[in-house]
Amino acid sequence: MIEVKDVSKRFKEIAAVQHVSFRVEAGEVYGLLGENGAGKTTTMRMMATVLTPTEGDIEISGFSVRQQPLEVRRRIGILFGGDVGLYSRLTARENIAYFGRLYGLEQARLEERIHSLSRMLEMDDFIDRRVGAFSRGMKQKVAIARTLVHDPDVILLDEPTTGLDVTAATIFRRMVRKLQEEGKTILFSSHNMGEINKLCKRVALMHKGKLRFAGGLDTLREQFGTEDLDDIFMAVVEGSEG
Amino acid sequence: MGSHVVWTVLKKELMDLFRDRKAWMGTLLVPLLVIPFVFFLLGTSYSNVEKEAREYIPLAVQGSSSLITSLQKNPAVQILEPANPEQALQAGHLRAILTIPAGFDEEIAAGKTAKLSVAYDSTNQKSVYARTLIEQTVEAYSKDVVAKRLNQAGLSEQTIQPIVSTFQNAASEERKSGGMLAGIIPLMLVVSLASAGMAAANDLVAGEKERGTLESLLTAPIAAQHILTAKLLAVMTMSSMGAVASLISVTLAMRLGPMGTEGDHFTLAFFSPVTLLVLIVTILLLAALFAGLELVLSTVAKSFKEGQTYMSAVLFLAMVPSYMLMPVSPVDIPTHYYVMPVFNGVALSKEVFYGKVDPMHALLGIGSLLIYVVFTIFLASRIFRREGAGLKH
Numbered sequence: 001m002i003e004v005k006d007v008s009k010r011f012k013e014i015a016a017v018q019h020v021s022f023r024v025e026a027g028e029v030y031g032l033l034g035e036n037g038a039g040k041t042t043t044m045r046m047m048a049t050v051l052t053p054t055e056g057d058i059e060i061s062g063f064s065v066r067q068q069p070l071e072v073r074r075r076i077g078i079l080f081g082g083d084v085g086l087y088s089r090l091t092a093r094e095n096i097a098y099f100g101r102l103y104g105l106e107q108a109r110l111e112e113r114i115h116s117l118s119r120m121l122e123m124d125d126f127i128d129r130r131v132g133a134f135s136r137g138m139k140q141k142v143a144i145a146r147t148l149v150h151d152p153d154v155i156l157l158d159e160p161t162t163g164l165d166v167t168a169a170t171i172f173r174r175m176v177r178k179l180q181e182e183g184k185t186i187l188f189s190s191h192n193m194g195e196i197n198k199l200c201k202r203v204a205l206m207h208k209g210k211l212r213f214a215g216g217l218d219t220l221r222e223q224f225g226t227e228d229l230d231d232i233f234m235a236v237v238e239g240s241e242g
Numbered sequence: 243m244g245s246h247v248v249w250t251v252l253k254k255e256l257m258d259l260f261r262d263r264k265a266w267m268g269t270l271l272v273p274l275l276v277i278p279f280v281f282f283l284l285g286t287s288y289s290n291v292e293k294e295a296r297e298y299i300p301l302a303v304q305g306s307s308s309l310i311t312s313l314q315k316n317p318a319v320q321i322l323e324p325a326n327p328e329q330a331l332q333a334g335h336l337r338a339i340l341t342i343p344a345g346f347d348e349e350i351a352a353g354k355t356a357k358l359s360v361a362y363d364s365t366n367q368k369s370v371y372a373r374t375l376i377e378q379t380v381e382a383y384s385k386d387v388v389a390k391r392l393n394q395a396g397l398s399e400q401t402i403q404p405i406v407s408t409f410q411n412a413a414s415e416e417r418k419s420g421g422m423l424a425g426i427i428p429l430m431l432v433v434s435l436a437s438a439g440m441a442a443a444n445d446l447v448a449g450e451k452e453r454g455t456l457e458s459l460l461t462a463p464i465a466a467q468h469i470l471t472a473k474l475l476a477v478m479t480m481s482s483m484g485a486v487a488s489l490i491s492v493t494l495a496m497r498l499g500p501m502g503t504e505g506d507h508f509t510l511a512f513f514s515p516v517t518l519l520v521l522i523v524t525i526l527l528l529a530a531l532f533a534g535l536e537l538v539l540s541t542v543a544k545s546f547k548e549g550q551t552y553m554s555a556v557l558f559l560a561m562v563p564s565y566m567l568m569p570v571s572p573v574d575i576p577t578h579y580y581v582m583p584v585f586n587g588v589a590l591s592k593e594v595f596y597g598k599v600d601p602m603h604a605l606l607g608i609g610s611l612l613i614y615v616v617f618t619i620f621l622a623s624r625i626f627r628r629e630g631a632g633l634k635h
């Protein structure tokens with residue numbers, strides 16, 4: 001469960017996030033939609049306790065990011081899209097194991113986790129090779145395995161399909177659905193309404209740091225009387241600006 | 243829990259660095275390539291110049307005197323007759339020109355003072371050597387003349403030489419080999435301490451920030467200061483390895499190189515347990531100081547490139563004190579240098595290589611180094627834990 005409670009974040013003169021509230025239920029795949037600069041990454045960084053909210057608070061599985069950041073960190077896994085950060089001189093296994101150890105996993109448990117993640121993500125062929133020479137898709141898999149190594153309840157995916165080709169993006173969405181079946185709570189951010197629509201029933205729509213809408217995609221379709229997602233997005237953004 | 247995290251991160255950093263050829267180059271380039279190169283170059287050209295200066299001494303003589311005959315007793319002396327002696331001297335074909343006025347020998351015989359003029363080139367080491375030879379010859383010749391004159395006057399030589407002095411070198415063998423080392427080794431040591439950690443420090447924060455790995459690391463349930471501690475230890479490891487490599491390298495270069503064959507018999511015998519301890523503590527503290535400083539700069543840097551630029555500032559900080567103190571004998575270093583950052587480390591290691599460490603200096607140097615280290619690490623920790631410090635720009 002993620003509960004965002006009237007959260008704001010300022011960077012000096014930039015109000016990156018302004019009074020945003022929404023709630024992601026346990027076991028839900030929830031969309032965080034917004035154009036570049038909307039404040040999605042900043043919001044997720046506050047959830048991951050890398051940034052502290054200027055105002056308001058966020059609860060992750062009942063723990064406050066302000067009061068209990070270590071408890072929060074134990075329960076979340078975060079994945080950034082685009083050029084994912086890995087240690088290129090380490091093998092895939094070493095990359096994953098490093099994070100596993102930092103999360104306090106025992107050796108036996110760690111080996112078991114790496115084994116099952118490698119199976120699930122189909123990385124057995126390259127798990128013991130250095131990641132420096134990997135393709136985007138392979139790197140993405142290693143990064144996902146690293147995000148999931150400690151079996152977090154809450155998974156934050158920040159524009160995770162950026163830079164992936166159609167096949168890799170489709171495989172990625174399948175994996176997200178599988179994680180949902182396992183009961184994970186997932187927040188999935190994107191600037192693409194169509195992509196959100198493929199995975200999520202409910203979304204928070206941000207624009208220039210402000211929350212424009214939070215609720216079901218069905219509600220949006222009914223409200224604007226159209227199935228065209230881009231039109232709906234434009235209508236929400238323009239409607240609340242006027 | 244904390245030490246487990248530090249150890250996990252340190253192990254990973256070292257493995258990562260050992261696989262990084264660029265970091266290795268940075269660590270070992272100065273000690274293993276630059277130092278021997280400089281030594282061989284210096285040593286070779288030094289001994290060549292000396293040899294040539296001794297073995298071939300072309301002179302021009304205008305006029306004549308039996309003084310020249312004494313000069314020619316040295317087999318290296320060659321009397322040449324170039325068309326333009328001044329030009330030949332300028333060009334280095336002649337080492338000196340002796341001008342002997344007419345009636346030179348007669349003046350001497352008459353008991354007067356004869357005037358000899360010698361042209362030489364002070365910017366040419368070989369010419370300076372020739373001048374020394376001429377001076378010595380003239381002196382010996384004069385002495386003979388004086389002895390003859392005194393004899394004629396019925397006096398003994400002792401009349402005009404009330405004192406004869408001989409000089410013994412009081413420096414022990416340790417001090418002799420150390421004395422030479424006290425000049426150049428602290429420079430090599432301190433510069434490699436600073437340079438060996440630079441690539442690692444830049445990679446471990448600025449590099450990790452740019453690649454986005456640091457942000458992932460900061461979302462793990464571990465304290466930022468444990469990450470920093472591990473990174474500091476990793477950079478210190480690289481620095482210390484660079485320092486040890488440079489010490490070994492200098493030792494070998496001195497023993498095997500052209501400078502070592504001149505009979506200096508360089509040994510490490512001048513180390514006593516105390517000086518060795520002072521050296522090790524000084525190396526570790528300097529490594530910590532440079533590592534802390536390099537991590538501060540690496541954290542402040544917005545990119546890997548920017549970090550590299552900042553790192554050269556650290557090198558500068560290491561080089562200035564080392565060069566300033568290089569020609570100074572340890573006994574001439576003013577006390578306040580023992581409390582100035584980096585100067586204190588250079589001064590202390592000079593004493594170590596000189597074979598004698600003043601306890602007061604050791605106390606001041608190590609004490610002040612410790613304070614600078616604590617301050618630098620405190621600063622690094624503040625900056626590293628600052629919100630957003632680990633995020634990509």
Ligand SMILES: Nc1ncnc2c1ncn2[C@@H]1O[C@H](COP(=O)(O)OP(=O)(O)O)[C@@H](O)[C@H]1O
Pocket residue numbers: 011014015016034035036037038039040041042043630633
């Ligand atoms: N560390 C930071 N310092 C200053 N400004 C920032 C920082 N991070 C983000 N911003 C600014 O905050 C706003 C929101 O950025 P971000 O959360 O990255 O949006 P999104 O992820 O939706 O593209 C942007 O205007 C961005 O420039």
Ligand SMILES: [Mg+2]
Pocket residue numbers: 040041042158159
């Ligand atoms: Mg973003």
